[in-house]
Amino acid sequence: MIQNIPRTHEFHYAGIGICIYHASKGEGLAKHNHTFTHANMVLAGKVLLRKEGVEIVADKFTQPVNLKPIEWHEIEVIEDNTVWVNIFASEYSHDNCPDMLSTDLI
Amino acid sequence: MNQYLIRINKSRGTVGRGTLDHIWRVFENGNEFLFKNLVINSKLTDFTDGIDYSVSCEGIMDINRENSTCTINSIEIPKQSLNGNKYLIRYNKFRGKEGFGDMEHIWAVFDEGNKEFLFKHLLLNVPSFGEVVNNDRTIMDNFNIACIGVITEDTATGTAIINP
Numbered sequence: 001m002i003q004n005i006p007r008t009h010e011f012h013y014a015g016i017g018i019c020i021y022h023a024s025k026g027e028g029l030a031k032h033n034h035t036f037t038h039a040n041m042v043l044a045g046k047v048l049l050r051k052e053g054v055e056i057v058a059d060k061f062t063q064p065v066n067l068k069p070i071e072w073h074e075i076e077v078i079e080d081n082t083v084w085v086n087i088f089a090s091e092y093s094h095d096n097c098p099d100m101l102s103t104d105l106i
Numbered sequence: 107m108n109q110y111l112i113r114i115n116k117s118r119g120t121v122g123r124g125t126l127d128h129i130w131r132v133f134e135n136g137n138e139f140l141f142k143n144l145v146i147n148s149k150l151t152d153f154t155d156g157i158d159y160s161v162s163c164e165g166i167m168d169i170n171r172e173n174s175t176c177t178i179n180s181i182e183i184p185k186q187s188l189n190g191n192k193y194l195i196r197y198n199k200f201r202g203k204e205g206f207g208d209m210e211h212i213w214a215v216f217d218e219g220n221k222e223f224l225f226k227h228l229l230l231n232v233p234s235f236g237e238v239v240n241n242d243r244t245i246m247d248n249f250n251i252a253c254i255g256v257i258t259e260d261t262a263t264g265t266a267i268i269n270p
Contacts, residue, residue, distance in 0.1 A: 003209065006199055012117050103138040105124050106174045 002030040002076050019086040023077040031074040038088035040065045045082025050074050111160040141176040144236030148180035152228040187255040187270040194250035226264030
């Protein structure tokens, strides 16, 4: 079972959202999906990246992986001191409320 | 009465996400509102959908567009504490790291001496409000739910209970 971890850093720059995760073996992000696409890139260590019909081991030499909208995926860290980055459009950072109907700026 | 979920607007300052001062995201029946100021005249608890962590309350939202303030009033507004201490509450983003509690310790409560206490859940039986200590979007931003009261802990559930 993957132990979900919080983002170590999150910031938004010129419309891009960047989430950086520092994790140990067994940690990661358990199976989930979003309504938006995002890229996943490992900077150090090693992860098992799973999505529908696909399981790859990714490390710093692996081409960044694009995760499609709605497609389930999970990230399991298999090496201590792993660091990975998720990159997405800032406008979707409010996505984790899938039933959200509108945004009103007051 | 509606249920409200409240979180920090981490993408504030970007297109469609308000100014850097639009700190508070308030969700009402699936609609999101972005505010600069927040006042909660209702009991407050924590809520998670497994991904995001919010504070939650029930009531009716009053929107002041002049000063961008959200006020949520419950039918029975909790009593203000007359002789309690002030507490600041925020998400424990370092949880799981050494010295910052385990992964279940979602909430950090700070007393007036800035001493930190970690809890799994929250129950505020007093009014509360949003308080900004530092609004630097890139480093060390510091947004809190503030309240005045007397704190106890339900050790069975790890809940911080703040009463008048």
